[in-house]
Amino acid sequence: MVALVTGGAGFIGSHLVEALLSEGYSVVVLDDLSTGNEKNLASVRYKITLYRESILSQDLKGVLRDVEVIFHLAAQINVRRSVEDPTYDLKVNALGTLNLLEQARDVERFIYASSGGAVYGEPRYLPVDEEHSTDPISPYGASKLAGEKYVQLYGYNYGVKYAILRYANVYGERQDARGEAGVIAIFLDRLKAGRALTVFGTGEQTRDYIYVGDVVRANLLALKREGVFNIATGVETSVNELIEIIAGVTGIVPEVEYAPPRKGEVQRIYLSTTRAREKLGFNAEVSLREGIARVWRSMR
Ligand SMILES: NC(=O)c1ccc[n+]([C@@H]2O[C@H](COP(=O)([O-])OP(=O)(O)OC[C@H]3O[C@@H](n4cnc5c(N)ncnc54)[C@H](O)[C@@H]3O)[C@@H](O)[C@H]2O)c1
Incomplete structure (x- = not known):
C-alpha cells in the first residue's frame, strides 16, 4: 500500500x-x-x-x-x-x-x-x-x-x-517548543534552560493531553x-496539575510566573472517548506522567 x-x-x-x-x-x-x-x-x-x-x-x-x-x-x-x-x-x-x-x-x-x-x-x-x-x-x-x-x-x-x-x-517527542500549540514542549524547554514557566490566568484552565x-x-x-x-484521553488536567506532574517527573521544582489570561481560550475542555473506543477500538494507553517522562528523556 x-x-x-x-x-x-x-x-x-x-x-x-x-x-x-x-x-x-x-x-x-x-x-x-x-x-x-x-x-x-x-x-x-x-x-x-x-x-x-x-x-x-x-x-x-x-x-x-x-x-x-x-x-x-x-x-x-x-x-x-x-x-x-x-x-x-x-x-x-x-x-x-x-x-x-x-x-x-x-x-x-x-x-x-x-x-x-x-x-x-x-x-x-x-x-x-x-x-x-x-x-x-x-x-x-x-x-x-x-x-x-x-x-x-x-x-x-x-x-x-x-x-x-x-x-x-497532542504532545510528545519532537514537538516544536517555539510554536504556541504545545504547552508541555514549552514548559520542558524552559525547565531545561533553567527559566521560569509562564502561566496565563490562574492555571486552573483544563485540557485533555x-x-x-x-x-x-x-x-x-x-x-x-x-x-x-x-x-483523546478523556482526562481533564489543569495547568497547575500539569506543572506538578512535570516537577515530579523531572525532579525540578519550577519557578512559575502568572500572567493575565489570554483572550479566545476556553477555560475547561476535555473530550468524550466513547465513540473512538466503541467504533475504532481505540484507547489512549500512555499516561500523562509516562508521556512527559518519555519527552524529558528524549530532550536530555
Ligand atoms: N499539535 C496538536 O496539539 C494538534 C491538535 C489538534 C489537531 N492538530 C492537527 O494535527 C496536524 C499536525 O499538527 P502538528 O502539531 O504536527 O503541527 P506541525 O506544524 O508540526 O505540522 C504541520 C506540517 O504541515 C506542513 N505544512 C504547513 N503548511 C503547508 C502547506 N501549505 N503545504 C504543505 N505542507 C504544509 C508544515 O511544514 C508542517 O510540517 C494539523 O493538521 C493540526 O491542525 C494538532
Whole structure:
C-alpha cells in the first residue's frame, strides 16, 4: 500500500510516517517545510519520497501517483497567527484541503487531522462528544471545520472513504517548543534552560493531553472505519496539575510566573472517548506522567 502523509515533516506527521513504514507501507510525504523540518524524518529519510511542495499546488499529479490512502495533516496550526492573518490560515487549511481532495478524487481513503480543541468552541457540556455543536471561536477552528466539511462532501459526492479525527492537545517527542500549540514542549524547554514557566490566568484552565504515539495508533485504526472521532484521553488536567506532574517527573521544582489570561481560550475542555473506543477500538494507553517522562528523556 502507498500512503501519502501531508505535513509528514511536522511533529505528528513524522511520527505517523515512522509507524506506517513499520507497518510495511510505502510512504510519500508532501510538506512545504513551513513549520516542519527534514530533520524530523532523519531516521527514515532514505526510505520515503519527500516532495517539498505546498498542498496548494495546482499540480499534484506526480505526488498522488499510486497513492491509495491519504493522511492529511499539513496545516497552519498557530491559533494566534490565524487571528492575525485569517486569510493565510483559510488558504492553507480550507483551500489547501479542498485543492488536495479535488486532485485526489480517486483515492480510496482520506484521513483528516482535525482539532477537538478548536472546532467545538466553548463547551456547552463536558466531556465534549462528537454530537456537540461546532461553533469555533478562532479562525483556525473555522478553517479546520471547513476542511472537515469538504472531506465529508467528497465522501458524499465521489465515494471517498474518510475518517475525521478530532485530536485533543497532542504532545510528545519532537514537538516544536517555539510554536504556541504545545504547552508541555514549552514548559520542558524552559525547565531545561533553567527559566521560569509562564502561566496565563490562574492555571486552573483544563485540557485533555494525549501522547503522540497514541494519536498515531488512532490514525492506523482509522484505516478500517469511517466517521468523525474524538481522539483523546478523556482526562481533564489543569495547568497547575500539569506543572506538578512535570516537577515530579523531572525532579525540578519550577519557578512559575502568572500572567493575565489570554483572550479566545476556553477555560475547561476535555473530550468524550466513547465513540473512538466503541467504533475504532481505540484507547489512549500512555499516561500523562509516562508521556512527559518519555519527552524529558528524549530532550536530555
Ligand atoms: N499539535 C496538536 O496539539 C494538534 C491538535 C489538534 C489537531 N492538530 C492537527 O494535527 C496536524 C499536525 O499538527 P502538528 O502539531 O504536527 O503541527 P506541525 O506544524 O508540526 O505540522 C504541520 C506540517 O504541515 C506542513 N505544512 C504547513 N503548511 C503547508 C502547506 N501549505 N503545504 C504543505 N505542507 C504544509 C508544515 O511544514 C508542517 O510540517 C494539523 O493538521 C493540526 O491542525 C494538532
